[in-house]
Amino acid sequence: MRAVEERDVVIVGGGICGLATALALHRKGIESLVLESSNSLRSAGAAITIRTNGWLALDRLGVGDKIRKNAVPLQAFREQRLDSRSGMLIKTEGPLSKGEVRCVKRNELIEALASDLPDGTVCFECHVLHIETDPVTSFPVLQLSSGSTLKAKVLIGCDGVNSVVLDYLGMNPTKVSCTSAVRGFTSYPNGHKFDNVFTIAKMDRVILGSVPVNDELVYWFITRLWTSQDSTISRDQELIRMQSLKSTQNFPAQMTEMIRRSDKGSLSSMRFRYRAPWDLVYGRFRKGTATVAGDALHAMSPFIGQGGGASLEDAIVLARCLSRKLSEVTEEDGEGRRRRKYEEALADYVEERRMRLLGLSILSYVFNKLSEGPCMVVKIICVLILIVFFKDRIAHTAFDCGQL
Numbered sequence: 303m304r305a306v307e308e309r310d311v312v313i314v315g316g317g318i319c320g321l322a323t324a325l326a327l328h329r330k331g332i333e334s335l336v337l338e339s340s341n342s343l344r345s346a347g348a349a350i351t352i353r354t355n356g357w358l359a360l361d362r363l364g365v366g367d368k369i370r371k372n373a374v375p376l377q378a379f380r381e382q383r384l385d386s387r388s389g390m391l392i393k394t395e396g397p398l399s400k401g402e403v404r405c406v407k408r409n410e411l412i413e414a415l416a417s418d419l420p421d422g423t424v425c426f427e428c429h430v431l432h433i434e435t436d437p438v439t440s441f442p443v444l445q446l447s448s449g450s451t452l453k454a455k456v457l458i459g460c461d462g463v464n465s466v467v468l469d470y471l472g473m474n475p476t477k478v479s480c481t482s483a484v485r486g487f488t489s490y491p492n493g494h495k496f497d498n499v500f501t502i503a504k505m506d507r508v509i510l511g512s513v514p515v516n517d518e519l520v521y522w523f524i525t526r527l528w529t530s531q532d533s534t535i536s537r538d539q540e541l542i543r544m545q546s547l548k549s550t551q552n553f554p555a556q557m558t559e560m561i562r563r564s565d566k567g568s569l570s571s572m573r574f575r576y577r578a579p580w581d582l583v584y585g586r587f588r589k590g591t592a593t594v595a596g597d598a599l600h601a602m603s604p605f606i607g608q609g610g611g612a613s614l615e616d617a618i619v620l621a622r623c624l625s626r627k628l629s630e631v632t633e634e635d636g637e638g639r640r641r642r643k644y645e646e647a648l649a650d651y652v653e654e655r656r657m658r659l660l661g662l663s664i665l666s667y668v669f670n671k672l673s674e675g676p677c678m679v680v681k682i683i684c685v686l687i688l689i690v691f692f693k694d695r696i697a698h699t700a701f702d703c704g705q706l
């Protein structure tokens with residue numbers, strides 16, 4: 303990259319949201335530059351479940367079928383509540399999504415999004431350190447770790463839970479949860495014996511989930527309260543496996559066996575971060591021609607499995623808003639009018655997303671609170687919120703973000 307460069311649209315972060323946004327813009331004929339701090343595509347976290355809303359977005363991006371072919375459809379949600387003292391087991395089963403739900407390998411999702419982008423769209427090892435406003439043009443100016451400076455007419459922060467673009471907007475940072483997750487894969491070269499259902503087993507405050515990706519691969523996760531040892535454990539994949547076996551020792555044998563024979567390289571452990579729902583009510587999420595999308599905007603605990611799906615929706619809505627407003631600009635229009643159209647587009651995007659994200663954020667916030675084992679008063683409030691506002695717990699999966 304040259305010392306000072308100017309681009310129309312710059313996206314910070316080449317994760318699910320950044321790549322989906324670049325692809326959505328590309329499909330609308332708007333080129334962008336994605337700045338990614340890693341040296342290659344990142345896919346930490348093994349797999350991700352995508353519900354109907356996410357598949358609608360992927361289909362509109364033109365990559366749905368490419369991703370579908372390696373992931374079996376999941377039929378239901380099965381919950382097993384285990385009592386550590388009495389050994390009692392309560393099983394319930396219900397729908398997982400209104401329509402389609404599949405668990406996909408993160409690297410396949412990321413690669414499918416990236417492979418349809420024009421060459422040179424993603425700039426690896428481009429770490430954004432700091433952003434300022436140009437005193438003359440009022441456009442954002444990005445300082446990169448390489449020492450170069452990049453001017454952006456439109457800046458989209460898809461840089462996750464520690465977003466530098468969010469700092470630039472003056473927004474509250476994401477909050478740290480008391481809960482953590484381990485994620486990994488187990489391969490069964492001769493086929494596994496799991497049903498094609500999303501299964502979770504709960505004991506005390508530990509949840510162990512297993513989700514088949516295809517006939518030979520199962521994605522699993524454990525959520526439990528974070529402990530101070532976890533920052534050390536998370537750096538060593540063998541320790542992650544040992545700790546996972548320890549926290550699930552009284553779980554059904556098929557599940558603990560799955561952890562024992564997991565692919566060590568796929569294991570990761572992290573503490574959740576989330577955006578408080580009230581931030582979504584009051585947050586500006588736009589400053590001039592800069593905004594945020596994905597986890598930078600709406601980090602949420604994974605209890606409703608919607609962070610990635612909502613990020614795909616963001617990409618579609620953002621590209622639609624930008625393309626609609628840019629179609630009102632003519633060759634004769636000056637820089638001032640073009641700038642106003644960019645601002646209007648981003649304002650439309652933020653307003654269109656706000657209520658949708660608020661609903662998801664409240665639901666995941668409530669589930670996260672319940673997982674922390676709150677006091678009776680908080681528990682009652684959480685249950686009341688669920689009864690009053692979320693009678694249909696999977697209604698959010700049927701959301702259609704609209705055409706690109």
Ligand SMILES: Cc1cc2nc3c(=O)[nH]c(=O)nc-3n(C[C@H](O)[C@H](O)[C@H](O)COP(=O)(O)OP(=O)(O)OC[C@H]3O[C@@H](n4cnc5c(N)ncnc54)[C@H](O)[C@@H]3O)c2cc1C
Pocket residue numbers: 314315316317318319320337338339340344347349350351352428429430431460461462463464465466483485523574595596597598604607608609610611612613
């Ligand atoms: C345990 C767990 C399970 C989950 N399960 C599901 C699920 O089943 N279904 C679902 O839909 N969602 C799920 N999610 C949520 C989903 O993973 C996230 O919402 C999604 O990955 C967010 O994508 P993103 O692109 O916004 O952020 P990220 O994936 O965090 O990507 C941000 C990118 O920005 C780059 N970056 C950061 N800072 C800079 C910088 N300064 N300069 C340049 N680059 C930068 C990073 O390197 C990274 O590549 C889960 C999350 C967790 C934690």
